[in-house]
Amino acid sequence: MNGTSEGPTPPAGTAPGTGPPEVTRSDHRRPEDQAHPSELGDYRAAFTASALPMAVVDHHGRIVRPNDALGALLGTGPAALAGQPAADLVGLSSDSHTWRAYTEVLDGDRPRLRCTRRLKHADGRPLWAEVTVAAMGGSVEGRGRVLLSVTDVSDRRELRERLRHLRIHDPVTRLPNRILFFERLTRVLESPPPEDGPSAPADRRIGLCYLDIDGFKAVNDTLGHRTGDRLLAAVAARLTGCAETGGHRSGGHLVARLGGDEFAVLVEDSSGTHQLTELARSMLAALQRPFEVSGHRLSVSASIGVVERPSAGTSATALMQAADTTLYWAKADGRARWTLFDPERNAHRMTRQALSSTLAPAVERGEFALEYQPLVGLADEVVRGVEALVRWNHPRFGLLAPSRFVPIAEEDGTIVQLGRWVLRTACRQARRWQLEHPYEPPLFISVNVAVRQVRDSDLVADVAEVIAETGLEPGLLQLELTESAVVGSSGRPLRVLQALSDMGVRIAIDDFGTGYSNLAYLSRLPVSVLKLDGSFVRGFRYEDGADPRPADETIVEAMVQLAHRLGLTVTAECVETSGQAERLRRIGCDTGQGWLYSRAVAPERIAELIGTRPPES
Secondary structure (H helix, E strand, C coil), X not given: CCCCCCCCCCXXXXXXXXXXXHHHCCCCCCHHHCCCHHHHHHHHHHHHHCCCCEEEECCCCEEEEECHHHHHHHCCCHHHHCCCEHHHHXXXXXXXXXXXXXXXXXXXXXXXXXXEEEEECCCCCEEEEEEEEEECCCCCCCCCCEEEEEEECHHHHHHHHHHHHHHHECCCCCCECHHHHHHHHHHHHHCCCCCCCCCCCCCCEEEEEEEEEECHHHHHHHHCHHHHHHHHHHHHHHHHHHHHHHCCCCCCCEEXXXXXXXXXXXXXXXXXXXXXXXXXXXXXXXXXXXXXXXXEEECCEEEEEEEEEECCCCCHHHHHHHHHHHHHHHHHCCCCCEEECCHHHHHHHHHHHHHHHHHHHHHHHCCEEEXXXXXXXXXXXXXXXXXXXXXXXXXXXXXXXXXXXXXXXXHHCHHHHHHHHHHHHHHHHHHHHHHHCCCCCCCEEEEECCHHHHHHCCHHHHHHHHHHHHCCCHHHEEEEEEHHHHCCCCCHXXXXXXXHHHCCCEEEEEXXXXXXXXXXHHHCCCCCEEEECHHHHHCCCCHHHCCCCHHHHHHHHHHHHHHHHCCCEEXXXXXXXXXXXXXXXXXXXXXXXXXXXXXXECHHHHHHHCCCCCCCC
């Protein structure tokens, strides 16, 4: 530059006068480390005139030469900056990690440091700066020194913050969205409370209200999504008001829209269940007031799942699962209400889910077994038949009664597969008893049939196949259906029942008297037997200080007389005392079933009772 040669400095031995003295004295420097004085002047001029704030810093960390831009940034002249610690001016000593990296650059152990710092401009406005410290090396001036540069990145930082805000906030309600909610929830659960906080880490608690607008879809479908969005914004405003009022810390609680019509309110330092339930009540009350939206007066309600527990040992996933389950309970319980998480109820749900997932494989693995309860003639107390009752030998939960798994099987359709197994196993056992006791009247076998088996399976074909396979007479098979299952039967269900009756199979109505109480259908359906619900029989009990219900006896007597006039036989369930049996016998009831005679027992015990009177329990 300036007409000077840019080539390397001549090696030692060059004639005197061919270069400046300070260059000729550096005989031991590498040629690439040497610079012409005019070049150094150009570098200094560029350094001084640069719009980028810079400074040369010595190995002690003090500013040797600042440029004018750095002085303007910090609001002082360059001369006043000389000798000052660079780290203090640009915030490099604010944290140990940055300070350690900075000292490594000064000591030559690290080539460069780049970090972002929040500084204050000379005019008072805050700014975000990218601070770079790099070893200079090279020239004489650079030995043991570093170059500090400061780049204003406030605009870039602001753009990034705006983009992040858009990413973590809901555009409709302007509330935090699912992303920000889970970031906050995870941070709260993973970080200890402040030392001056209200609770120690061991007893710190957290609460969550998980809310869903009841029937919101109808608003979208009838009034359009624009009106729906405005309703959501109005709901968000009311929820925010409740959270700010109920918050015991500055700023209230975090209210977020998780998606659709679902909102969540996070209580970071809960004072207990009472705080969460009061918050839920206030939100329900706030939402019950009508909304004026787009010229429409709208009334909405909400269902809220409330969870409150210690923070220790709780994960974000577990908390949200509990809240989601509790919200489902609130809706199932009738909506427009809040429901508090119940560990016992949740354990029952988890057990139910575990049973549901293993039902079908359990049938294939042979985990089910049948027990049989005698049906005894009330006139002579001789065993006439047995009812097959299925049990599940669950590898985890032990022996389960039908009430624990049959409703689940009916819901998911496994009852069809299980029902076939019960039918085949019971008929085989009845036939075996018949062959083992050829000189005794054969026992009939009564098998429960779910309504789904009648509607979803080829029950007639299944029964015909089992009868043909086992050789059991059709008249020795009785199929029990509940009253609610047969009332109103028409079409396919009625044809199924009629086909079974035509085969000679007996049809019994179980739990009679607890359903629709419409007796007209008895004349239309191919029914052979009525089984009176045990609630009527319990009213017969005069022993043990129990309060009798004379009306029950009158009702039972009327039903028995009606059944007999229609050609039906009657079985009384839940016979527990001899007094009940005597009154049922006097009324004319045909057979009885209950603990007075026997509980459900293994098939070997039934074999001992054939042709005899069962011992009274």
